[in-house]
Amino acid sequence: MTKTRQIKLGAFLMTDGHHIAGWRHPRAPANANVRVDHFLRLARLAEAAKLDAIFLSDSLGVRDTNLESVHRTSRNVGFEPLTLLSALSVVTHNIGLIGTASTSFNEPFHIARKFASLDLLSGGRAGWNLVTSSGEEEARNFNLDRHIPHADRYDRAREFLDVVKGLWNTWEDDAFIRDKVSGTFFDPEKLHVLNHRGRHFKVKGPLNVARSPQGHPVVVQAGASEDGRDLAGASAEAIFCAHRTLNEARAFYADIKTRAANAGRNPDHVKIMPGVSPVIGRTEAEAREKFEELQSLIHPAVGLQLLSTVMGVGDLSGYDIDGPLPDLPETNGPKSRQQLVLDAARRDKLTIRQLYLSIAGARGHWQVVGTAEQIADALEERFVKEGADGFNIMAPHLPGGLEDFIEGVVPILRKRGLFRTEYAGTTLRENLGLPFPEHHATHRQAEAAE
Amino acid sequence: MTKTRQIKLGAFLMTDGHHIAGWRHPRAPANANVRVDHFLRLARLAEAAKLDAIFLSDSLGVRDTNLESVHRTSRNVGFEPLTLLSALSVVTHNIGLIGTASTSFNEPFHIARKFASLDLLSGGRAGWNLVTSSGEEEARNFNLDRHIPHADRYDRAREFLDVVKGLWNTWEDDAFIRDKVSGTFFDPEKLHVLNHRGRHFKVKGPLNVARSPQGHPVVVQAGASEDGRDLAGASAEAIFCAHRTLNEARAFYADIKTRAANAGRNPDHVKIMPGVSPVIGRTEAEAREKFEELQSLIHPAVGLQLLSTVMGVGDLSGYDIDGPLPDLPETNGPKSRQQLVLDAARRDKLTIRQLYLSIAGARGHWQVVGTAEQIADALEERFVKEGADGFNIMAPHLPGGLEDFIEGVVPILRKRGLFRTEYAGTTLRENLGLPFPEHHATHRQAEAAE
Ligand SMILES: Cc1cc2nc3c(=O)[nH]c(=O)nc-3n(C[C@H](O)[C@H](O)[C@H](O)COP(=O)(O)O)c2cc1C
Ligand SMILES: Cc1cc2nc3c(=O)[nH]c(=O)nc-3n(C[C@H](O)[C@H](O)[C@H](O)COP(=O)(O)O)c2cc1C
Numbered sequence: 070m071t072k073t074r075q076i077k078l079g080a081f082l083m084t085d086g087h088h089i090a091g092w093r094h095p096r097a098p099a100n101a102n103v104r105v106d107h108f109l110r111l112a113r114l115a116e117a118a119k120l121d122a123i124f125l126s127d128s129l130g131v132r133d134t135n136l137e138s139v140h141r142t143s144r145n146v147g148f149e150p151l152t153l154l155s156a157l158s159v160v161t162h163n164i165g166l167i168g169t170a171s172t173s174f175n176e177p178f179h180i181a182r183k184f185a186s187l188d189l190l191s192g193g194r195a196g197w198n199l200v201t202s203s204g205e206e207e208a209r210n211f212n213l214d215r216h217i218p219h220a221d222r223y224d225r226a227r228e229f230l231d232v233v234k235g236l237w238n239t240w241e242d243d244a245f246i247r248d249k250v251s252g253t254f255f256d257p258e259k260l261h262v263l264n265h266r267g268r269h270f271k272v273k274g275p276l277n278v279a280r281s282p283q284g285h286p287v288v289v290q291a292g293a294s295e296d297g298r299d300l301a302g303a304s305a306e307a308i309f310c311a312h313r314t315l316n317e318a319r320a321f322y323a324d325i326k327t328r329a330a331n332a333g334r335n336p337d338h339v340k341i342m343p344g345v346s347p348v349i350g351r352t353e354a355e356a357r358e359k360f361e362e363l364q365s366l367i368h369p370a371v372g373l374q375l376l377s378t379v380m381g382v383g384d385l386s387g388y389d390i391d392g393p394l395p396d397l398p399e400t401n402g403p404k405s406r407q408q409l410v411l412d413a414a415r416r417d418k419l420t421i422r423q424l425y426l427s428i429a430g431a432r433g434h435w436q437v438v439g440t441a442e443q444i445a446d447a448l449e450e451r452f453v454k455e456g457a458d459g460f461n462i463m464a465p466h467l468p469g470g471l472e473d474f475i476e477g478v479v480p481i482l483r484k485r486g487l488f489r490t491e492y493a494g495t496t497l498r499e500n501l502g503l504p505f506p507e508h509h510a511t512h513r514q515a516e517a518a519e
Numbered sequence: 520m521t522k523t524r525q526i527k528l529g530a531f532l533m534t535d536g537h538h539i540a541g542w543r544h545p546r547a548p549a550n551a552n553v554r555v556d557h558f559l560r561l562a563r564l565a566e567a568a569k570l571d572a573i574f575l576s577d578s579l580g581v582r583d584t585n586l587e588s589v590h591r592t593s594r595n596v597g598f599e600p601l602t603l604l605s606a607l608s609v610v611t612h613n614i615g616l617i618g619t620a621s622t623s624f625n626e627p628f629h630i631a632r633k634f635a636s637l638d639l640l641s642g643g644r645a646g647w648n649l650v651t652s653s654g655e656e657e658a659r660n661f662n663l664d665r666h667i668p669h670a671d672r673y674d675r676a677r678e679f680l681d682v683v684k685g686l687w688n689t690w691e692d693d694a695f696i697r698d699k700v701s702g703t704f705f706d707p708e709k710l711h712v713l714n715h716r717g718r719h720f721k722v723k724g725p726l727n728v729a730r731s732p733q734g735h736p737v738v739v740q741a742g743a744s745e746d747g748r749d750l751a752g753a754s755a756e757a758i759f760c761a762h763r764t765l766n767e768a769r770a771f772y773a774d775i776k777t778r779a780a781n782a783g784r785n786p787d788h789v790k791i792m793p794g795v796s797p798v799i800g801r802t803e804a805e806a807r808e809k810f811e812e813l814q815s816l817i818h819p820a821v822g823l824q825l826l827s828t829v830m831g832v833g834d835l836s837g838y839d840i841d842g843p844l845p846d847l848p849e850t851n852g853p854k855s856r857q858q859l860v861l862d863a864a865r866r867d868k869l870t871i872r873q874l875y876l877s878i879a880g881a882r883g884h885w886q887v888v889g890t891a892e893q894i895a896d897a898l899e900e901r902f903v904k905e906g907a908d909g910f911n912i913m914a915p916h917l918p919g920g921l922e923d924f925i926e927g928v929v930p931i932l933r934k935r936g937l938f939r940t941e942y943a944g945t946t947l948r949e950n951l952g953l954p955f956p957e958h959h960a961t962h963r964q965a966e967a968a969e
Contacts, residue, residue: 156605
């Protein structure tokens, strides 16, 4: 029996919805950012539909310092991802739990330890989305006046990931004997101290958490600059990315798979999962109407600020909102996203207002508006034409938008044989189709035995 | 109706038990350190008995580098406290969730954020036990070759706590308006940016988590040196401490309450909760037998190493195990505990073996062995004579030892009117009898209105 390639699906849970004005939608609870039951409901919904994972982005602070806009949005204040995912781990059973954490403002020991702990709590369902942080405001919460320069923070990120993986390999999978009679708790030969000394970190180890049923958490990555892609090709097992057009998506897909192959990896072991924000109607017209309803809820101050943030540039409020985007100086911000938005602005000759409206819904991600059938077609095309291995579904408002997707689009994908009817296993790796990471010591033994 | 003073009770959950050989006890599961269901059962047990809190200690690494001993104990590897408490937060309803985190190897923004998130997840039941870490091995996981000197780490701790509290005061309790119609999510006047610039930290803020039903997490502290007591008197709302004799306990109690009063605080708003490890039998003889059974499970290599760790000194294996403790040089370790053990060794003329056996069960804490009635008497005496406001119960093995305490001792305390029959409320503050921390801005408004 040949195993057909199927779409992977993550539920991207931006609290009350991915659309910047999602919280004002009648179907979204306005207090979602302090309600764990809201997230419980979302996780259960996604699990009942047999989605691969829920996915939480992160920000180490309030990025937007513009009071005029920030007090009109809901997304600056909410639960911290690792605590929230831990809470969800004990009330779910199969769904993956992917959380974002920055390598720029953390220590590798804490990250290795907390994700390993989540991985055990969940029985092998944790994933770490590695980012290097984009905001200057975040640096200011960690003793710095400015963010670490782009190249340096990726240099740190590479070493950070090495340390984390080294710590995750502290214990062989069968290290713990736990023999009460002899009093032997573990086999000392199966403990591996790290003794890392590098440019950025000195970390001795060992880690004080055991390996999980999936070996160690899945390594996810987001950040699509040259440095980001290199890191992803070399090490990531899944990638979260943003593409608006099929061509962009295909180019990125081919590029990453090539980088993985060049790094000696099986390209199938890095799953590329761009974001997509679906607005679904019974007819296309109804879907458009729903989308316009959301767009109309965006206050101009919020739209302008969103544009500044996505592009990593300063205040845009001095410019004519109905005029073109001015030329802007290069910044230390997120290069790939900035370029995407700039390209779009020039290609379509958009005014500032049109530009912010064009990214407000999906925030630089792919926005699809149509019937469930149309959206299934669009996803299928992008999947079949190798623009993606799956998608992170960014419902514009939650839980409603996720319900719409699960009730409307998932059954169509399933009918077409493009999406699972049952979970493949209980770990995130099994469901994503990723290999179990053999411990290097076990691996050597197996080779020696051959 | 006068409100009588009642005993506060925490369940100190050292995975499979507080006794160093607890994991070898027939009633303890040997794999407790990877089983969340073990902790779930413990949390539910403690909550059913209406205990105030569960309490998790912490260690940022494997402290014991002596392979000979470390592979014979279970306590070096387990869940990370914040992730574990978050998991427990959604399957419990009233019990407090106190976790330990070090100010020496963390950043205040992360600690403020994660505990605030736990506080919201649990509906106002989080507590942060502030420690400065004792182990050299922990420093080596965080880019250092040696631990930060004692005075410096307390200097850092004081500033760290200021920053954390500052961040917890980012949002006034009623800052979030969430008015969908006007599109106003919060009142900008009720957001307070911190802008902290101190000797150790530059943290701008604001925090990206809202306040919880108990305002902010309860601040607990452990560390009984002069610097530790100063910090506790000035700021802690509960103290975890170790005293073996009534006199020691009373002296510490009086000292802390005086320091609190001198700092302008109500001494009743700092709850002193030493550890106590009970071994309970139907008769005193049976209790002694149970205790000896546990003691007999301690391997000498483990006993020696435990002594080294508790005292913060190097390898003791060169000395005659049945001879006296040699004179030891002063160290950078945990001063107060070291002194307690040294005093005991000299007072009772103990050999090294006798000394490690004497601390093995309770690890420097108060060991009580007897019938439920005898133990209730002992606790009552220490409580009434102002040696404690409550106790952290360190069951020698878990869950069995906690079950014994809850079935045997709790009903007696309850019958004597010394322990609650119902929770006072749903927050940890309400149950501990601690005041709601008014937000400074709200506070000023109230004063102005008078
Ligand atoms: C699709 C995508 C998602 C991202 N999500 C996050 C996030 O949740 N939190 C964060 O701090 N940074 C996030 N980043 C930002 C990057 O970590 C940061 O901008 C960094 O510079 C890497 O991006 P680059 O390689 O495109 O420059 C994301 C970047 C991309 C492309
Ligand atoms: C009762 C008690 C409990 C402690 N628990 C912890 C702990 O769980 N984790 C930790 O890193 N340090 C813990 N410490 C150690 C202190 O943080 C550390 O030794 C520091 O030096 C403060 O103690 P001192 O004031 O007695 O010197 C504890 C100390 C005491 C007295």
